[in-house]
Amino acid sequence: MADDGKSRSTLKPVERRTFLRYSLIGSVGAGLVGFGLGPLGMLWPRLGDGLFGEVALGDARDIANNVLNDRTPLRIPDGGISVLVWDPSSSAAMRAYGDDHAILDDTTGLMAVNSQSCPHLGGGVPWCQSSQWFECPCHGSRYNRYGEWQGGPAPRGLDRYSSFVDDDGQFVVDLGNPLTGPARTANALEQPPEGPACIDA
Ligand code: FES
Structure with missing residues (x-):
């Protein structure tokens, strides 16, 4: 038509x-x-991180030795994880963190904290070698070596992920199982700063 x-x-x-x-x-x-x-x-882990679900990060004993020798958490940029060593013989720590983290022996555990997302407003939280703390440059939240809140506006300690040691001795982090960080009052593994801070108070 x-x-x-x-x-x-x-x-x-x-x-x-x-x-x-x-x-x-x-x-x-x-x-x-x-x-x-x-x-x-x-x-959810950020898409760009490239790590999902259960991820083996290497021999658990080697990781623990390196972290202790270097006095620096093992940083895994993919996934935004920092792996630290903690002492499961501390009853306060066991009460605060429980069985959700890898335990190598009576006094050695590994824990994967989310250091790319500050519990305050989500900024990255770098490690400060001199103070041996995590310090957020955004608004000044600070966390000790174990990711426990020590100051600043953050409502709690660093969030973390469940982890375990598999049958081959590998340290495995479960990125599909995030855990809310400990309360401000937890401070189970008290650790004062061991040197100058990297950010202004
Ligand atoms: S985002 Fe870390 S203190 Fe605000």
Whole structure:
């Protein structure tokens, strides 16, 4: 059928008000989806990290020895993890951290803390070699060697992941099982700063 312009003129145009209404609904909907998915994303390892689920990070004993010798947590940039050594013979530590972390022997455990996301507002939390603490440059939250809160606006200690030693002696971190960091009052493995801080108070 020929288009003589008449048929086009009989089509009902989309009213400006209707268009604006749909646009508004679309915008609000997209915002709500984003708002809802945001917190979910925080529970999930970031896509760019490239590590998911259970990840073997190497021989557990070697990792513990290196961390102790270097006095530096093993940093795994993929996954945003820092691996530290803790003492499971401490009853306070066992009460605070329990069986969710790798235990090598009576006095040696490994723990994987989430050092890429400060519990305050999500900033990265670098290790400070001189103080032997984790110190967040964003707003000054500080955490001792074990990721326990020591000051600043963060509501708790560094979050962590469940971990274990497998049958081959490998230290395995379960990135699918994040654990909320200890309460501010936990301080089970008290460790004062051992030198100058890396950030201003
Ligand atoms: S994001 Fe770390 S103190 Fe605010």
